[in-house]
Amino acid sequence: DALSDSAKRGLELFRGKARCTRCHSGFNFTDEKFHNLGIGWDTNTVDLGRYMITNTPEDIGAFKTPTLREIARTAPYMHDGRFKTLEEVVDFYNQGGIKNPHLDNTVIPLELTEEEKKDLVAMLKSLNGEGWQHVSAPKSFPK
Template sequence: MSRWAGRLLTIGMALGIGSTAFVPVPVPPADQAALGEWLFFDPILSRSRTISCASCHQPAFAFADTSAVSRGERGRLGKRNTPSAMNVRLQANFFWDGRATTLEEQALLPIANPLEMDLPLGQAVQRLNHSRLYRVSFERVFGEAPTQQNLARALAAFERTLETNQSPLDEWRLSDNDAAVSDAAKRGFALFEGKARCVQCHFGPDFNSAEFRNIGLYDGQALIDSGRAALTKKSVDVGKFKVGPLRNVALTAPYMHNGMFKTLGQVLDFYNDPSKVVPNALNRDPLLAKPLGLTKQEKQDLESFLLTLTDKRFLIRNPPATLSR
């Protein structure tokens, strides 16, 4: 059982029903991150007490989901794909449209969202205050009873611990171990920084940026999510979405804001020539105005490189996926 999943006690095996239930250890946590971990895995923050943050941000999949869009309270489908909750410490904005600019702000929005946990924040805080264990825990950690503010601080503190920096790529580039990655991955890295132009949007320690880009997934007809424009009401933002981190990307399928691509191979096919997939896209970024002209081998090399971004803690349990389209 993983460090994170240690907050879940599998009782279904004993009952023969294959379900799980949250059972906090009886000793109150000593710091904000530990308290946030309790809260992240506890369904107390959903209306029916059946959904937790971890229901959609699953540890085994780099704290992302395996569905195109996640199901919330009463089986309601969300509107966008669940992004990974890992490697968020350095991010400047959150959600696909950037509606939150701090982790604390981000942490509270899914709780109150009717399509997700559907619990008004006032009721969430009231529940925590009615729990002797949580009252003691918040008093120990914050010196006060649960509030919206310290609930957000605790959840954000836990999310800040979900950093990964021990991938094969890190061993190759930072520890100068030339054998850490394959020759195909090395060729893929050169393509990532060169011909494929990925580095123009995905760079830095987490391979992302603070920008919003329109990669051509909005045509105003079949594909109608206008992205950041729905928030800003600016025509220049039509079709733009957040450039997310690529660490552990091999674990977070399906891809894009709507989960339309099931494999990394499909993602690379799209970027190679977006007009073949969405021919009538509006305001596509100039970077993608022309096909990249990648060969089949080059796309395979790029995928090999992307697999090297998977942290070693996941490689133990989940060997790299086979190259597939």
């Protein structure tokens, strides 16, 4: 019973209507693949992402799906840090990403209600864990 009712409804949405698991799937909430969501295509300094490494057209503007573990603690969001809150992230997905010629075809307008958006945010906030907070980074590199 670790999840609130709102977070439970959010999990249903995450897997269903909101289509998040098409990319944020598995144990770490990532398919380990690269997708174009249109981040940056509303500016004049588009980062071409994985294309810069592979030179294959399907990688234009594609970034690796990040994990969602501890997501409430790791703002700001997206590779350019444009969103300060998870509410803004959910609004971004709800409007179907940002149009560009290489937009991933799974990113479409979601038509979530205000209530559904709140439930999805509650679910994302439930992805925080305990037990690592006392672990600190090593002071020097292993020799």
